[in-house]
Amino acid sequence: MSITAEIKEYIRMIFPVSLRKQAAILLNSQRWLSRWDYLTQGILRDFQKSNPKAFHKFFWSNHILSYAKQYDSEQLFDINRMEPSRRIFFNDLISAIQEIGLDPAKDIHSVLEVGCSLGYLLRFMETDILPDTEELVGIDIDGDAINKGADYLHHAGSKVRLIHGDMEDLDRLVGSRTFDVVFAGGVLSYLNAEDAAKVVSEMLKRTKKLLALIGLACTTKDNSGLQQSLLDDTRGSQWVHNFKSMVEAAGGHVVKCRWEGARLFNYQTIYTVFAVPSSNREVVSAIK
Numbered sequence: 001m002s003i004t005a006e007i008k009e010y011i012r013m014i015f016p017v018s019l020r021k022q023a024a025i026l027l028n029s030q031r032w033l034s035r036w037d038y039l040t041q042g043i044l045r046d047f048q049k050s051n052p053k054a055f056h057k058f059f060w061s062n063h064i065l066s067y068a069k070q071y072d073s074e075q076l077f078d079i080n081r082m083e084p085s086r087r088i089f090f091n092d093l094i095s096a097i098q099e100i101g102l103d104p105a106k107d108i109h110s111v112l113e114v115g116c117s118l119g120y121l122l123r124f125m126e127t128d129i130l131p132d133t134e135e136l137v138g139i140d141i142d143g144d145a146i147n148k149g150a151d152y153l154h155h156a157g158s159k160v161r162l163i164h165g166d167m168e169d170l171d172r173l174v175g176s177r178t179f180d181v182v183f184a185g186g187v188l189s190y191l192n193a194e195d196a197a198k199v200v201s202e203m204l205k206r207t208k209k210l211l212a213l214i215g216l217a218c219t220t221k222d223n224s225g226l227q228q229s230l231l232d233d234t235r236g237s238q239w240v241h242n243f244k245s246m247v248e249a250a251g252g253h254v255v256k257c258r259w260e261g262a263r264l265f266n267y268q269t270i271y272t273v274f275a276v277p278s279s280n281r282e283v284v285s286a287i288k
Contacts, residue, residue, distance in 0.1 A: 008039065021058060024062075052239075053190065057166070071142075100209070100280070104129070110133065110208075111137070111182075115139070118146075122136045137160075137179070168198070182203045184199075184203065186214055201250035208277070216239075217261055225242075251278045259271050
């Protein structure tokens with residue numbers, strides 16, 4: 001055990017979680033200590049294991065850099081720097097839209113992203129993927145990311161609108177409004193099975209044409225065959241979900257899936273499900 005590891009263990013033993021959370025926020029505010037980002041996570045390791053959902057929400061809502069720094073750059077808006085997993089998602093999205101008989105260039109007019117960070121995926125949709133989209137809305141629990149992204153988008157003349165809030169509070173954030181496309185790119189991995197299923201159901205209620213869910217892949221079998229969600233400690237206590245079963249339990253109909261198993265794309269595994277709501281009767285009939 002290294003000296004640093006011993007120090008972190010001592011801190012965890014001596015101080016309650018409440019004080020260590022305050023210390024993590026203080027450390028995070030000292031940007032000159034950025035090379036010690038990992039300390040903020042280390043002193044809360046027991047919190048991570050005992051209550052993963054609360055741990056993730058604490059880190060994201062406070063923009064703790066050991067989590068947020070990879071999503072904290074305006075370079076993410078550069079389409080030439082788009083990561084492979086996102087290119088795969090956009091290709092699959094276009095394919096799924098076409099498979100339900102729609103034209104991506106003409107038939108998608110509104111989009112909601114749950115867990116949007118700075119809003120760069122919505123910006124790509126606006127400029128390159130869904131050119132006829134008139135309304136693009138993103139929500140995220142990370143207020144710093146929302147403010148930074150909103151400032152960039154405003155100066156870029158973008159229509160994208162970002163809202164600060166928790167994905168488990170969609171009623172307050174967007175009410176009963178519906179959108180042609182609703183998607184979540186990875187954020188559901190921070191919720192346990194019960195809570196993730198509730199958010200999937202709420203997202204489906206607000207979907208007019210297509211719902212897209214992206215998460216971590218189970219490395220040993222297709223997620224769509226999982227009987228229950230798995231807590232993956234190798235991924236920082238994130239959950240691996242069966243989105244197909246969640247969508248079907250909520251009354252949706254799956255039109256397309258992707259499972260890449262253990263294959264890594266920018267350090268992440270990929271499992272994606274595209275679905276339509278039961279209200280989209282024409283597509284549902286075609287599926288059946």
